[in-house]
Amino acid sequence: MSEKPTVTDEQLIAAFQGGDDRAFVELVDRYKDRLVNFVYRFLHDMTDAEDMVQETFLKVYKNKHAYREIAKFSTWIYTIAGNLARSELRKRKRRKTYTMSELSFDNNEFTPVDTGKGTEAIVFNSYAGEEIMKAIYNLPEPFQTIIILRDIQELSYEDISTILDIPMGTVKSRVNRARLKLQETLSYLKE
Amino acid sequence: MQNTDCTFICEQFTDYQENSLSSEIRAKVDTHLASCSSCRDVFQELISVIDSLHNFPTLKASTDFTSTLLSQIDTLNQETVWRKIYHASYTKVAGYAIAAGLIVAIGINIWIDPISTIQGGVKSDFAGEQTNQIQSEESLAGVTDSSTNLTADSLMLQNTTINSQNQSVQLVSGKK
Numbered sequence: 001m002s003e004k005p006t007v008t009d010e011q012l013i014a015a016f017q018g019g020d021d022r023a024f025v026e027l028v029d030r031y032k033d034r035l036v037n038f039v040y041r042f043l044h045d046m047t048d049a050e051d052m053v054q055e056t057f058l059k060v061y062k063n064k065h066a067y068r069e070i071a072k073f074s075t076w077i078y079t080i081a082g083n084l085a086r087s088e089l090r091k092r093k094r095r096k097t098y099t100m101s102e103l104s105f106d107n108n109e110f111t112p113v114d115t116g117k118g119t120e121a122i123v124f125n126s127y128a129g130e131e132i133m134k135a136i137y138n139l140p141e142p143f144q145t146i147i148i149l150r151d152i153q154e155l156s157y158e159d160i161s162t163i164l165d166i167p168m169g170t171v172k173s174r175v176n177r178a179r180l181k182l183q184e185t186l187s188y189l190k191e
Numbered sequence: 192m193q194n195t196d197c198t199f200i201c202e203q204f205t206d207y208q209e210n211s212l213s214s215e216i217r218a219k220v221d222t223h224l225a226s227c228s229s230c231r232d233v234f235q236e237l238i239s240v241i242d243s244l245h246n247f248p249t250l251k252a253s254t255d256f257t258s259t260l261l262s263q264i265d266t267l268n269q270e271t272v273w274r275k276i277y278h279a280s281y282t283k284v285a286g287y288a289i290a291a292g293l294i295v296a297i298g299i300n301i302w303i304d305p306i307s308t309i310q311g312g313v314k315s316d317f318a319g320e321q322t323n324q325i326q327s328e329e330s331l332a333g334v335t336d337s338s339t340n341l342t343a344d345s346l347m348l349q350n351t352t353i354n355s356q357n358q359s360v361q362l363v364s365g366k367k
Contacts, residue, residue: 028260032252040250050252054260061264132243151244176205183236 009073143178
């Protein structure tokens with residue numbers, strides 16, 4: 001488990017707002033993997049995901065003074081990245097460029113990985129991974145976003161509520177319904 | 192899901208799995224799951240899906256991610272600096288351009304017609320008179336060169352002066 005940083009994200013963004021560009025670089029280092037991981041789940045393309053995360057950081061850089069300390073930095077940056085990703089996804093779906101059969105996933109993404117919890121924890125196989133990703137892709141947009149935030153990014157209900165600007169109760173019920181929908185879609189895998 | 196009980200139980204699954212139900216509802220779910228194989232299957236599959244999602248491989252940004260981003264920011268900053276310079280000096284540059292244009296225009300005018308540009312312009316009504324005076328001076332030069340017939344020359348000079356005065360009057364009255 002990684003150690004908790006001594007300087008908080010909020011302190012870093014405050015330093016950046018005060019003109020310290022090194023604080024911005026530190027924030028980039030803290031969030032780039034998380035955000036790429038997040039945006040990739042919408043777009044299913046690593047290059048596009050990285051481009052979108054770059055755009056997210058550029059927005060943060062240009063609009064640093066738009067951040068107010070009343071919100072957590074993490075929820076702020078997830079909101080920016082999520083909005084960009086969903087907007088891009090909507091454009092793609094409108095253009096119908098990507099159909100499910102055309103969706104390709106990075107070949108090595110679903111190869112079994114050792115999570116450090118022992119061999120019994122290696123739960124993935126390539127087939128199930130792709131099926132789950134496709135099932136998430138096919139979920140209605142609100143369910144899709146909430147599953148990614150909650151079950152892949154493992155954010156708290158409170159943070160999700162802030163990012164999506166919906167009440168906590170709605171977040172919880174939506175998570176439950178999204179999970180049931182996924183389970184229903186994937187139930188054939190058990191047969 | 193077979194009945195409203197099952198629907199209610201399924202709605203509790205997330206809270207049930209996260210241990211955030213009240214003890215009363217938790218007991219209700221426990222009792223239902225013990226007797227309903229359909230809901231039990233759904234719950235087990237749900238747990239399996241959640242586990243799978245939690246174990247999704249973590250993707251990492253490429254190694255040159257930060258350097259690419261920083262170079263984009265450099266470009267952005269340069270553009271911003273140039274834009275600021277442009278906006279700040281726009282008025283000055285426009286002023287200089289107008290001034291330079293005027294100087295060039297005046298310069299060309301002087302080059303084409305130096306005398307009228309310098310002397311003329313202001314008292315344009317007298318331009319004709321001045322020209323005729325020059326002509327008179329030229330006639331006078333002709334008289335000085337002639338040494339044989341002074342009287343005739345003087346008469347001619349007088350006539351020329353009168354003529355030039357008449358011309359001046361004509362020119363001035365013509366302009367009016």
